[in-house]
Amino acid sequence: MNTAPLGWRTERDAPGRVKVLEIECPWCGARDQDEFQYGGEAHIVRPTSPEDLSDAQWADYLFNRANTKGPHAEQWCHGAGCRRWFNVVRDTVSYAILAIYRTGDRPPGQNP
Amino acid sequence: MSGARRLTTGGLIDRSHSISFHFNGKRYSGHPGDTLASALLAQGVRLFGRSFKYHRPRGVIGAGSEEPNALVQVGEGAHSTPNLRATQVELYQGLTARTVNGWPSLAYDLGSVNNWFGRLLPAGFYYKTFMWPRSAWMRYEHYIRKAAGLGHAPSGPDPDHYDKRHCHCDVLVVGSGPAGLMAALGAARSGARVILADEQARLGGSLLHASVQIGGKTAVDWVGEVLTELHTYPEVTLLKRSTVAGYYDHNFLTINERRTHHQGPGQSDPRISRERLWRVRARQVILATGAIERPLVFSGNDTPGVMLASAVSTYVRRYAVAPGQCGAVFTNNDSGYQAALDMAFAGMEVVAVVDIRANPDPASVSAAKALGIPVYLGHGVPSVEKNRQGLSGIELARLTDDGKSIQSHKGVHRCQVLAVSGGWSPAVHLYSQSGGRARFDEKRACFVPGESVQAERSAGSSKGTFDLAGCLREGANAGVAAAAASGWPGSSIDVPVTSAPPCAAIQACWEVPTDALGGTGAKKFLDFQNDTTVADVQLAAREGYRSIEHVKRYTALGFGTDQGKLGNINGLAVLARSLDQTLGDTGTTTFRPNYTPVSFGAVAGRSLGAQLFDPVRKTAIHSWHVRRGAEFEDVGQWKRPWFYPQNGESMSDAVNRECLATRQGVGVLDASTLGKIDIQGPDAAEFLNRLYTNNWSKLEPGRCRYGLMLGEDGMVMDDGVTTCLAPGHYLMTTTTGGAAAVMSWMERWLQTEWPDLKVYLTSVTDHWSVMSIAGPHARQVLHEAGCNLDLGGAVFPFMCSKAGTVAGIPARVSRISFSGELAFEISVDANLGLALWEEVMGAGQKFNITPYGTEAMHVLRAEKGYVIVGQDTDGSVTPLDLGMSWIVSKSKDFIGRRSLSRSDTAKENRKQLVGLHTQDPMQVLPEGAQLVNAPGVEKPVPMIGHVTSSYFSANLGHSIALALVKGGASRMGGTIYAQLMDGHVVPASIVDAVFFDPDNERQRRN
């Protein structure tokens, strides 16, 4: 899991830029960003045996993120709605939402 | 005198009514339809303000929202609004306005000494002079700010109210000029939901001052016809006085609608808000925002009387004002000629049309010549002459063939008005805000929109299309296409025929050449509001600035309230030339919301005062606390009783009494605000094992356990007691403030990482009322209240929980303690919380039961060394730092465990929780006080910790404090110093964090 604190800002937010995305919750439909919480990069899997990892490997899981410019798979939660987490592919330059898919699925077009 | 006057016919003003108003204390009059600027111009006023840095006299240069000079403060007292553009202020009866910048007076301005010393104030002057020494900056700043000053805050709270409106539409059209009107019509005919918004008081944009025919009618009549048709569509909303101020992601735009500004205080229906902020999600956006005319850059181009050519046309045609007796035109493109024709139409003598181009459109030239206007091709105006009223003449010069230098001087022409046109800059502001990147078009000499990033399209002059026929056609196409793209295909619209001529080519001119005759001190202004000159930008380039964003900050180019609408483009060009770049290479600065300033009132809307939208949460027992006279404390959204003063007691007296009563007799606390999460499912115990640092596998039904929750980084996140109600069924409590975050945290792990775990969570915080009875008499009180459970220590030990009844009310009774006393927590259905509380208070009377608040609770727990997460921890504290290694399991994984052995987390000398005894036992350290090893050492003094909790303990008779101290665990008995804000240094000794009953005998007492 991405363990970054929950927040409204994304990694690549330009300072001062107010984000007002419209996000299509897979369960509730299109809603304003106000209703959602951002969870950061998706598909970060918690290591099964943390004690076997070096400090560097653990830090990689804990802190290091891809900081993608372009299509970015990320987690969102419909916190003020159905409270479900789901995944979004969002272009971090244009902020266009390219795909929405359920937690546990791979991004559309990618093989498991 | 300027010779300005009001025309006897024409214009869109109502001569049958007069409006009187005051400007700088003097009375004037105007007509409905006037702006403050047009009415003042008509009465010969030329001086509208003083510039920011040099305090030069400035006149009105534009006629709309681009105006940088004529900034006024409108209204009085609480109704006062600063920094409005006189070109947009509509007149109303009794309006009062004054210039924002004339200190101490507009006509004779002390600040203009800056002008005489102008050579001492180059770009970056403030940076260079005032960065060092800092103390000097403090001294200068006071005077500079006072001299500069840009408006005054209103004298009282805003008496008006403001609104917001949220809506969706298919097509939002921004701007109601020729392109916008055609776009709205094309979209509306499809049936689409359309919003058309325009910043002006009247829809029609540039057509309101156009002298052309459209579809065989005058432009104004054609506008009226289009609006009449648009009014017939139920899905069309027409918004005037409405600035589309911000373009955000996913086609979300804000519109600032000014609803009553034009009526004056007290004149409008009080139910109507002063402004409304529309928050619009549009499927498609059409940007028909028009273009802004550029000034030409020559010596003295800021002289009052020098105006944009389009503004001159607007004053003549729309407001029926001849802005002077005598005028001239200076242009590098065809649109300047229209101003010449309009000045002639207004009866002004037009002494010259000076065209930088050697070969302009012959039709334009002959139209001017037909009216007897001399036209000078291949000429320029390198400088002007002025008197105390402003412009008095222009210097004419023949330019060399390349236009880059002066060939010969041709003398001075007397005139009071110079209409200048340096070409047009498409208003790409909203396009750029949408994420698009404007590109420079060399042929048209302007930045035009590039590719669309969002669902928007530009049409008309905002796209660089400057001929009227082109604007109408592009608007129509955009409207039809946007409607189709939003799901409303099949509309069509014919483009009307116009009499307007096509546009001939512009000859870019970013700086009019000067020679020695121009004088060394004559400034060429780029940004009129901030007094940025050509020399300033050139200096920045010489000093090594390359990025336009840096040059902007160094020279203040575009930093004014107008955000450089007029001046930026010329500044970019000067920089590009200094750096030997193209304008495309230099690029533009970032366009940010808002297009024009939006009032705080509109942004706040109805979200005013203390309540806002944050809910106030009160426990079921709240009314009792109020009756008892409790002082309340905000904890998150909750109102919690802080202490219960009796007979005028001070806070410390009340807290001391509550603390003593609880330890010596019995106290009672409303603990209902603790977060409560019901956890069920076959994997619930496993889930708790992963969440908490300690082991939960063996917790039996009816037993409670304290747990500590970490983030994956190993830092303490929350704590609380969890009770096993039945196999696979637990009730977790969290801190009052952390409840929502803990719930989200748990849901997130279950949904995203461990969906295989069968665990179900329900927030039940509000379902249960909880009271904690604490103190030596707690058991007797519970007996007296009628509890059907055997409370004997043998059958009801510490950390035991049972279901039963208290005073006949079904209740869960748990023997847990946050005070270190023998304590029982009773949870009942929240609807019965007050009834239970009153029963217990009645039963406790004979034991002198004492309600205590959060302050006493804090003191009692601090005496025991119990931490409060978020007060004694701050997101950088591990359980080991708190001395709580006893709760960290060695035999299982849990969230954050691996981080506890990271080199930084495991290192010695981390900040660790300790207790502090001040040497003066009565002195209570301030929480947050910084701790140092030794006072009076050389600065900077290393900070080695801080006080996290600090109280006077009535039970112990001295002050106690908890602190985080570097390596504190190994410094027991040592001395440390608290450095207070007032300079005092307080010595304290480091002691164990548990001050009271270290062996926990009291809470386990049977």
Ligand SMILES: [Zn+2]
């Ligand atoms: Zn949802």
